[in-house]
Amino acid sequence: MDLAYTPKQRAFRAEVRAWLADNVPRTPLVSYDTREGFEQHREWERRLFDARLSMVMWPEALGGRGCDLIEWLIFEEEYYASGAPLRVNQNGQLLLGPTLMEFGTEAQKQRFLPRMAASEDMWAQGWSEPNAGSDMAAITSKAIREGDHYVLNGQKTWSTRAIYADWLFGLFRSDPASSRHHGLSFLLVPLDTPGVTIRPIRALNGKEAFAEIFFDDVRVPVENRIGDEGKGWHVAMATAGFERGLLLRSPGRFQHTARRLVALYQAHRESADRDPTIRDAVCESWMGAEAYALSAYHTVGRLAKGARIGDEASTNKIVWSELDLKMHETAMRILGARAELVAEAPEAEDGASWLEGFLFAQAGPIYAGTNEIQRNIIAERMLGLPKS
Amino acid sequence: MDFTFSDDQLAFREAVSRFLMTEAAPEMLREIWETDVGRSPDLRHKIAEQGLTALSVPESCGGLGMDDVAWSLMTQELGYYAIPDSLADTAYVAAGLIAALPERLPSREEWLRRITDGSIRIAVGHPVNPLVADAHPADLLLLAHGDEVHAVPRALADVIANPSIDCSRRLGRVVWEPNTATLVAAGEAGRALWAATLERGVLSVSGQLLGLAQRMLDLSVDYTAQRKQFGKPIGSFQAVKHHLADVATRIEFAKPVLYRAAHAVARGDADASVRVSHAKLACGEAAWLAGRHGIQVHGAMGYTWEVDLQMFMKRAWALDASWGDRGFHKARVAGFVLGDAAALGPGRTFGE
Ligand SMILES: Cc1cc2nc3c(=O)[nH]c(=O)nc-3n(C[C@H](O)[C@H](O)[C@H](O)COP(=O)(O)OP(=O)(O)OC[C@H]3O[C@@H](n4cnc5c(N)ncnc54)[C@H](O)[C@@H]3O)c2cc1C
Numbered sequence: 001m002d003l004a005y006t007p008k009q010r011a012f013r014a015e016v017r018a019w020l021a022d023n024v025p026r027t028p029l030v031s032y033d034t035r036e037g038f039e040q041h042r043e044w045e046r047r048l049f050d051a052r053l054s055m056v057m058w059p060e061a062l063g064g065r066g067c068d069l070i071e072w073l074i075f076e077e078e079y080y081a082s083g084a085p086l087r088v089n090q091n092g093q094l095l096l097g098p099t100l101m102e103f104g105t106e107a108q109k110q111r112f113l114p115r116m117a118a119s120e121d122m123w124a125q126g127w128s129e130p131n132a133g134s135d136m137a138a139i140t141s142k143a144i145r146e147g148d149h150y151v152l153n154g155q156k157t158w159s160t161r162a163i164y165a166d167w168l169f170g171l172f173r174s175d176p177a178s179s180r181h182h183g184l185s186f187l188l189v190p191l192d193t194p195g196v197t198i199r200p201i202r203a204l205n206g207k208e209a210f211a212e213i214f215f216d217d218v219r220v221p222v223e224n225r226i227g228d229e230g231k232g233w234h235v236a237m238a239t240a241g242f243e244r245g246l247l248l249r250s251p252g253r254f255q256h257t258a259r260r261l262v263a264l265y266q267a268h269r270e271s272a273d274r275d276p277t278i279r280d281a282v283c284e285s286w287m288g289a290e291a292y293a294l295s296a297y298h299t300v301g302r303l304a305k306g307a308r309i310g311d312e313a314s315t316n317k318i319v320w321s322e323l324d325l326k327m328h329e330t331a332m333r334i335l336g337a338r339a340e341l342v343a344e345a346p347e348a349e350d351g352a353s354w355l356e357g358f359l360f361a362q363a364g365p366i367y368a369g370t371n372e373i374q375r376n377i378i379a380e381r382m383l384g385l386p387k388s
Numbered sequence: 389m390d391f392t393f394s395d396d397q398l399a400f401r402e403a404v405s406r407f408l409m410t411e412a413a414p415e416m417l418r419e420i421w422e423t424d425v426g427r428s429p430d431l432r433h434k435i436a437e438q439g440l441t442a443l444s445v446p447e448s449c450g451g452l453g454m455d456d457v458a459w460s461l462m463t464q465e466l467g468y469y470a471i472p473d474s475l476a477d478t479a480y481v482a483a484g485l486i487a488a489l490p491e492r493l494p495s496r497e498e499w500l501r502r503i504t505d506g507s508i509r510i511a512v513g514h515p516v517n518p519l520v521a522d523a524h525p526a527d528l529l530l531l532a533h534g535d536e537v538h539a540v541p542r543a544l545a546d547v548i549a550n551p552s553i554d555c556s557r558r559l560g561r562v563v564w565e566p567n568t569a570t571l572v573a574a575g576e577a578g579r580a581l582w583a584a585t586l587e588r589g590v591l592s593v594s595g596q597l598l599g600l601a602q603r604m605l606d607l608s609v610d611y612t613a614q615r616k617q618f619g620k621p622i623g624s625f626q627a628v629k630h631h632l633a634d635v636a637t638r639i640e641f642a643k644p645v646l647y648r649a650a651h652a653v654a655r656g657d658a659d660a661s662v663r664v665s666h667a668k669l670a671c672g673e674a675a676w677l678a679g680r681h682g683i684q685v686h687g688a689m690g691y692t693w694e695v696d697l698q699m700f701m702k703r704a705w706a707l708d709a710s711w712g713d714r715g716f717h718k719a720r721v722a723g724f725v726l727g728d729a730a731a732l733g734p735g736r737t738f739g740e
Pocket of ligand 1: 366
């Protein structure tokens with residue numbers, strides 16, 4: 001065990017910190033769940049890309065800078081600590097990106113990854129369907145092969161920011177006779193293809209944060225398939241664990257929230273201390289975020305030594321989503337009567353950003369596989385308990 | 389000893405529930421949200437027609453003279469239907485304060501009569517709340533200046549809107565100047581009025597929180613019985629069942645606490661404030677859990693604007709810190725339980 005950062009890592013941290021200090025917008029961007037905010041965030045992504053900071057651990061040839069995972073963790077710590085905007089294209093960059101790296105052909109990688117790194121293409125995910133939520137293998141949207149095209153029919157739903165996005169990736173049933181995990185293919189669909197209809201769904205905060213997507217004889221070229229026909233489930237799952245656990249929600253984000261929570265407590269110490277559980281919750285939040293970071297460094301170290309991440313990745317999802325919820329609940333308690341005020345309220349001050357975060361934190365235990373499903377996975381696959 | 393409600397009380401609750409079920413359906417709430425004032429004169433009119441504005445008003449002024457115990461059922465219904473109206477503020481909290489004013493005060497009877505016939509909206513600016521709910525559409529504001537109680541006509545106050553995450557809630561900062569014409573009580577009398585008003589206000593939101601919890605539980609039970617995944621209703625999965633069973637348990641054990649607190653306030657028990665804070669904490673906790681578990685078992689549906697769960701969830705989050713946040717109420721409980729003079733022995737549950 002050697003817990004000292006190397007000179008190279010320290011230099012990288014310093015470089016990232018300095019760049020962010022010079023470049024992070026002074027006034028927060030508009031929410032990326034709106035058209036205006038989405039474009040502002042895309043603009044920001046281009047600046048990151050121009051500095052070769054959008055996808056630091058991707059190879060240089062694909063728009064990254066070939067960082068290892070430790071450097072990636074460093075980047076993330078600095079990124080969130082600087083108060084930089086949320087990553088609007090991360091579902092593509094963090095979920096599709098690694099899948100393409102592993103299963104994409106050379107041509108597909110060249111075609112999609114650099115543009116993804118530069119956010120020239122914005123990606124939406126298309127897994128869920130009205131009757132395939134937790135039970136994703138119940139997907140019925142079809143992709144029937146006709147020569148060198150697939151013809152798509154069916155419906156996806158809950159696709160985050162799909163009304164603003166350019167492309168969709170997801171699973172479609174290419175073998176109509178198949179069921180469950182078999183006969184699915186992983187396809188990339190330009191959202192401006194004729195036959196695609198996107199209808200916004202308003203989220204808890206009233207914004208059009210996700211969408212349902214209807215496919216009506218939508219023709220998608222065969223070269224937009226990732227991996228083999230009918231092997232889409234395997235392609236989707238191969239990278240799912242690690243990405244959903246660690247990549248999607250890096251520790252830096254929660255450590256930053258925990259520090260903000262400590263500052264909020266300090267600013268309201270006197271009123272907060274009337275409820276002794278608040279003090280505890282603040283300290284537990286810090287410990288939780290710290291433990292998540294330590295787990296990440298440990299995992300990344302094991303990966304570097306050739307370990308594979310297994311079903312224990314499901315524990316990550318539970319930890320970060322419940323930590324996030326706890327931190328935002330605690331902030332609401334500290335803010336007391338002011339917690340309910342929205343940004344337009346003159347007396348909301350900094351409280352409204354906690355409220356927005358609190359609303360979004362409610363979704364954490366639901367998306368990326370609900371925490372109930374994660375607990376089932378932990379119990380059955382990690383602990384080997386009998387299936388019910 | 390009989391710690392239950394009378395048949396009349398229960399029948400009355402049932403009637404209120406049926407009335408609100410038709411008159412305050414979720415679609416209607418959403419329509420009212422879209423209006424500027426956020427209040428429906430039509431709904432208020434129907435409420436008055438039902439006699440609900442008259443509940444607390446003394447019989448001598450045309451009211452029904454009901455007490456806090458009856459209101460502890462009523463407020464649960466108001467919460468269950470999340471009515472976008474300040475009925476409880478006017479007809480319960482303000483009515484209680486005004487009824488306690490000296491009878492020689494000329495406006496007292498007029499106000500009580502107008503509460504009874506539903507022609508007045510009264511907002512209560514208790515110092516425990518930094519902002520005043522429903523000050524904007526009020527006709528009269530009861531405001532604090534130190535210990536003094538002022539009854540301020542709406543025209544003499546400015547209200548700066550401060551929107552809440554709960555679209556049914558209309559909060560405002562009230563800017564006003566106290567003067568002798570608005571003064572209705574001062575000194576010891578004023579202090580006592582504000583103290584009694586605090587307990588009523590807390591009871592009122594406690595009952596509403598409990599009603600909200602029950603509504604969220606009912607919505608969740610309905611949804612999980614219908615929604616299927618893996619070929620089964622999701623309500624058949626143990627994890628989902630347990631989430632909802634935990635909420636039911638919290639609700640069951642908050643109800644009697646609320647009723648005991650209401651009784652203590654009605655009777656003016658010495659430990660009323662501790663009972664009331666206990667009720668607020670128990671009802672708040674039930675509502676908070678009902679929201680969290682409710683959205684969880686709804687999956688992504690619960691995270692939408694369209695599905696009604698959000699209306700009740702947001703109201704629960706908003707009311708949780710109104711009329712004293714958790715710190716305020718925990719401090720009141722701790723002050724009693726951990727104090728030297730706490731009477732905690734046998735027979736104390738219902739006082740001696
Ligand atoms: C903010 C947000 C963004 C999203 N973005 C996307 C996106 O971009 N693309 C996309 O495809 N999807 C997206 N989703 C959808 C998400 O993947 C689903 O919500 C999730 O898979 C759960 O499915 P469901 O909502 O249908 O809930 P359901 O599957 O109906 O689950 C409802 C409840 O039942 C429980 N349950 C279900 N089955 C079991 C079981 N076997 N055992 C125990 N409990 C069970 C669940 O845990 C949950 O509590 C998003 C969701 C949210 C909230």
